[in-house]
Amino acid sequence: MTTTAGTIDRAAIEHALMTDGITALKGAFSAAWADRMREDIEAAFEEAIGREGGAVGRGPNRYYVEIHPEQLRGFLDIVSHPWFRAVCETALGPDYKVLELGFDIPFAGAQNQPWHRDFPSPPETYEGRRLTSLAFNLTAVDTTEDMGPFEIAPGTQWERGEDFDHGMFPARETWPRYEAIAQRKLPRRGDMSARSALTLHRGTANRSQLSRPVLVVGVDAPGAGHDAFHDMAMTQDFSDSIPEDVRAHLLGRVVDRLEPIVQQHTIEGLVMGEA
Known part of the structure; x- marks a missing residue:
């Protein structure tokens, strides 16, 4: 389900997440806003790729980097956006927590990833049919078929x-079943999507000469437990600048000085090469 800016239908959001496992809002932000996001992503990548543990490989020519909110000029725009807040409240309840900010970059030559989910499913989901986390994605480019779109x-x-191997990777012989139902996403700058990271997905081969950076914002329901894999932080001045009704939903620590994040959330099967 994809909606347009200005319309928020919580029943439709819930239906999309409970059926397809993904929903989206076209035109959540302007193309110029997304271009600034790309500038911040590229600056953060240049810093991260030059240090140990700064950028994690997710397959050939594909990287993931976590950053602090202050490294992204549009962070508060995202977490205070009415649609973002409505999706979180609808799926995760009123006490949701934003705990992850990062980005994926598949460069030219990135290969098909194996079908996967981002972590093993908890009993609350596979028995109780309740989602306990969401991943929001915002593309930094207008995605085309040759850029390795998300499926x-x-x-x-x-x-x-x-x-599943490690609870995340279905056996290769089952992949044709997922390929038969796969939806390929071609978002444009300014679009925002939300999905269950348990919905099986993959990045596809980037056959263009362009990179395809995409921002990731991770959100948990209380007790989901993914905070152990992330270490978002912010300075006191930045924390004080955030409206209290937004700050209450951010899990990041307040620190005197920001330190570069050493990536903890590695996904071994995505580091091993071409699917």
Whole structure:
């Protein structure tokens, strides 16, 4: 389900997340806003790629980097956006927490990833059919077919996954089933999507000569437990500048000085090469 800016239908949001496992808002921000986001992503990548643990490989020519909110000029625009807040409240309840900010960059030559989910499914989801986390994505470019678009297998957020490798990677012989139902996403600058990271997905081969950076914002329901894999932080001045009704939903620590993040949330199967 994709909506346009100015319309928020919570029933439709819930239906999309409970069925396909993904929903989206076209034109959440302007193209110029997305261009500034890309500038910040590229600056953060140049800093991260030059130090140990700064950028994690997610397959050939594909990287993931976590950053602090102050490294992204548009961070508060995202977490205070009415649609972002409505999706979080609808899926995760009123006490949701934003705990992850990062970005994926598949460069030219990136290969098909294996079908995967980002972590094993908890009992609350595969038994209770309740989502406990969301991943929001915002593209920094207008995505085209040759840039290695994101693919998702709708409805697979409910699969138990007990036979998946590490609880995340279904066996290769089952991939044709996911390919048969796959939806390929071609978002444009300014679009924002939200999905269950348990819905099986993959990045596809980037056959262009361009990179395809995409921002990721991770959100948990209380008790989901993914905060152990992330270390978002902010200075006191930045924290004080955030409206209290927004700050209450941010999990980041307040620190005297920001330190570069050493990536903790590695996904071993995505580091091993071409799917």
